[in-house]
Amino acid sequence: MIEELSILIRLQEIDNQQMEIDEEKGDLPEQIEKLRIEIAGSKTVISEIEQRHLNNLEDKKRLKAELITAKGRLDRAQAIIFEVKTTREYDAISSEIEQAKSSIIDLERELISNNSLIEKSDSNLNEEIAKLQEMETEFKDRSTEMDSRLDCSREEELALKEERNKCLKKLKRPVVDHYERIRKIRNGIGVSYMSIDACSYCYSVMPPQRQAEVRKMADMIICEVCGCILVTEKDAPNLAFPL
Numbered sequence: 452m453i454e455e456l457s458i459l460i461r462l463q464e465i466d467n468q469q470m471e472i473d474e475e476k477g478d479l480p481e482q483i484e485k486l487r488i489e490i491a492g493s494k495t496v497i498s499e500i501e502q503r504h505l506n507n508l509e510d511k512k513r514l515k516a517e518l519i520t521a522k523g524r525l526d527r528a529q530a531i532i533f534e535v536k537t538t539r540e541y542d543a544i545s546s547e548i549e550q551a552k553s554s555i556i557d558l559e560r561e562l563i564s565n566n567s568l569i570e571k572s573d574s575n576l577n578e579e580i581a582k583l584q585e586m587e588t589e590f591k592d593r594s595t596e597m598d599s600r601l602d603c604s605r606e607e608e609l610a611l612k613e614e615r616n617k618c619l620k621k622l623k624r625p626v627v628d629h630y631e632r633i634r635k636i637r638n639g640i641g642v643s644y645m646s647i648d649a650c651s652y653c654y655s656v657m658p659p660q661r662q663a664e665v666r667k668m669a670d671m672i673i674c675e676v677c678g679c680i681l682v683t684e685k686d687a688p689n690l691a692f693p694l
């Protein structure tokens with residue numbers, strides 16, 4: 452049992468080192484992921500604004516053409532109104548002039564509002580592009596920072612992972628399952644040293660008989676309070692056990 456417990460102690464050390472490395476990385480991975488999502492969102496917004504902008508430009512072209520047509524109608528009607536011979540003809544041309552004038556007023560009004568839409572979509576587009584560029588620069592900076600931090604710890608992490616796998620292979624499945632389950636709920640701790648007469652994780656005091664059993668390291672003893680696998684004191688001589 453001493454060997455199995457020693458492997459568990461080593462496993463806990465490996466996991467502690469990995470936790471330290473993760474802590475050094477801080478929340479950079481989350482920051483990068485958040486930026487990645489925001490950048491994708493911003494690109495969608497930009498393509499929507501671009502589409503709106505194109506539609507507004509198309510509308511402008513159409514309105515201008517319709518205005519030219521209406522003005523042509525007005526010019527033609529005004530040119531012939533005094534040459535008409537009958538009252539009926541005169542009324543028809545007058546009505547044509549009125550209709551053309553009213554179309555021109557409507558079209559000019561529409562063009563003004565279309566122009567303001569174009570200006571708005573143009574400024575929205577510039578604003579969103581500037582925002583996107585800012586986010587892309589930050590994304591690049593954060594990624595570079597992350598890469599350089601990862602470079603420093605990559606080899607160490609690989610070695611830890613390799614050793615961890617070796618440890619896991621030497622342990623029985625239910626033991627590993629228990630260790631992992633407790634780690635999940637105890638801030639990464641699954642193995643707890645005895646500290647004088649108590650569990651060093653939850654500080655619950657053990658009766659002398661149990662202390663003696665833990666010290667012997669002959670059995671897998673679980674802390675009744677926190678569920679950690681108990682091992683003898685950190686500097687106990689029987690811990691100097693070669694793996």
Ligand SMILES: [Zn+2]
Nearest residue numbers: 650653674677
């Ligand atoms: Zn405990």
